[in-house]
Amino acid sequence: xTRKKRKSKFKRLLYWIPVILWMAVIFKASSxxxxxxxxxxxLDQYAPKATVEKYLGDVxxxxxxxxxxxxxxxxxxxxxxxxxxxxxxxxxxxxxxLIQWVVQKTWLRGFRSYAFTLIVTFLYACSDEWHQSFNPNxxxxxxxxxxDMVGVFIGLAFIFAINTWxxxxxxxR
Numbered sequence: 001x002t003r004k005k006r007k008s009k010f011k012r013l014l015y016w017i018p019v020i021l022w023m024a025v026i027f028k029a030s031s032x033x034x035x036x037x038x039x040x041x042x043l044d045q046y047a048p049k050a051t052v053e054k055y056l057g058d059v060x061x062x063x064x065x066x067x068x069x070x071x072x073x074x075x076x077x078x079x080x081x082x083x084x085x086x087x088x089x090x091x092x093x094x095x096x097x098l099i100q101w102v103v104q105k106t107w108l109r110g111f112r113s114y115a116f117t118l119i120v121t122f123l124y125a126c127s128d129e130w131h132q133s134f135n136p137n138x139x140x141x142x143x144x145x146x147x148d149m150v151g152v153f154i155g156l157a158f159i160f161a162i163n164t165w166x167x168x169x170x171x172x173r
Contacts, residue, residue, distance in 0.1 A: 012106040022094060040077055043075070044075075088144060099121060114156055121148070129145055
């Protein structure tokens with residue numbers, strides 16, 4: 001193998017470092033017991049309960065067979081639910097963006113790159129939920145994989161929009 005080819009392979013491997021680091025962040029977060037991530041005490045102290053109850057008091061969400069509402073869970077737990085699910089969406093949106101960027105940069109183009117990213121992120125979301133099941137007071141929920149995939153689709157839509165815009169800009173030049 002020539003020096004140039006070795007350098008090129010090494011450079012391609014370097015592109016994967018942000019993906020691996022982001023996966024490590026997800027793994028670390030999944031390794032923590034629920035008590036280490038519990039936001040309810042802080043929300044109980046700082047959340048404007050009256051305002052939240054005024055504007056969100058009628059909101060009821062059925063999630064994994066349970067009702068999520070202020071009436072059922074209180075303001076801190078209600079807010080924490082949405083913060084945690086929003087974090088799922090954000091974390092997997094970023095993972096999808098990172099993987100898609102690397103795959104397009106180093107390996108696949110077009111539909112195949114999106115399919116590859118979708119499969120890898122789905123498998124990682126499943127393994128993340130499975131990993132959580134081994135940690136104290138954490139549970140594995142298929143519905144969380146679904147929420148993770150919402151983030152993946154948002155990330156892929158974002159990359160698709162950027163790619164489409166870039167192709168459009170190149171055509172009009």
